[in-house]
């Protein structure tokens with residue numbers, strides 16, 4: 001049994017997108033398999049033909065996650081239920097770049113330029129233009145129960161040292177530990193981030209995001225930051241992370257470093273993301289592109305519990 005997929009990326013954060021109507025009995029096993037950068041997604045013959053492929057990789061390309069999308073086209077605007085299953089088989093409640101890809105996917109199928117996405121972090125409205133998607137990201141929360149922090153914790157975790165790194169904890173749909181440093185490129189992410197990601201302070205783990213302020217902003221931004229994020233579930237650095245970009249802006253805002261209505265440019269290795277706020281609610285803007293389509297020839301069947 002083969003499964004059709006479309007490969008998208010949002011600022012280099014890349015996803016295998018699968019219509020929820022496809023028969024995938026074990027999504028965790030599927031994601032583990034297709035996201036593998038050594039043995040994961042391959043194009044089958046003809047896979048590029050119907051997708052207007054811009055690239056046709058012959059080798060495995062892997063992905064940062066598998067997005068399962070259940071389209072409900074009868075609503076106006078159309079809706080889609082989004083589930084992100086990560087390379088380790090876990091699900092994440094929200095993904096800013098994945099949501100922008102999901103919105104683009106739904107827009108291509110329906111012709112709509114506004115799409116409502118139902119995520120585990122809430123319903124998010126997305127506006128799609130030719131090359132960019134803007135998505136509502138809700139109000140970032142520093143509340144201990146929302147991040148979440150350890151159950152006995154009553155105060156937000158702000159500028160505290162966790163495993164040797166000074167971080168502030170915020171939930172922007174998923175938990176992030178944000179550290180401001182002089183130069184993100186000087187950080188040995190694989191050396192320092194895993195301990196923070198697994199720290200007792202974060203009972204459900206955390207994505208670990210480093211940021212440094214650029215001396216000058218461009219592109220109409222009031223302020224700009226460089227970003228590098230080590231992601232839970234990927235267990236490594238990704239080329240971009242949308243919830244992380246919002247987390248940087250939210251922490252800088254809380255610290256009084258930027259004005260409430262600032263237009264914030266965030267630069268992960270994969271490009272530029274824009275973050276703005278209306279009141280406490282954030283929006284995220286950036287490119288979302290379909291790269292190619294393909295088929296995966298088989299999907300792992302669910303394992304019996306005794307084999308797991």
Ligand SMILES: N[C@H](CCC[C@H](N)C(=O)O)C(=O)O
Pocket residue numbers: 013086091092093094095096097098174175207231232233234238240241242243244
């Ligand atoms: N890359 C995503 C975030 C995924 C978060 C996930 N790694 C987790 O919380 O476990 C983004 O663009 O926002």
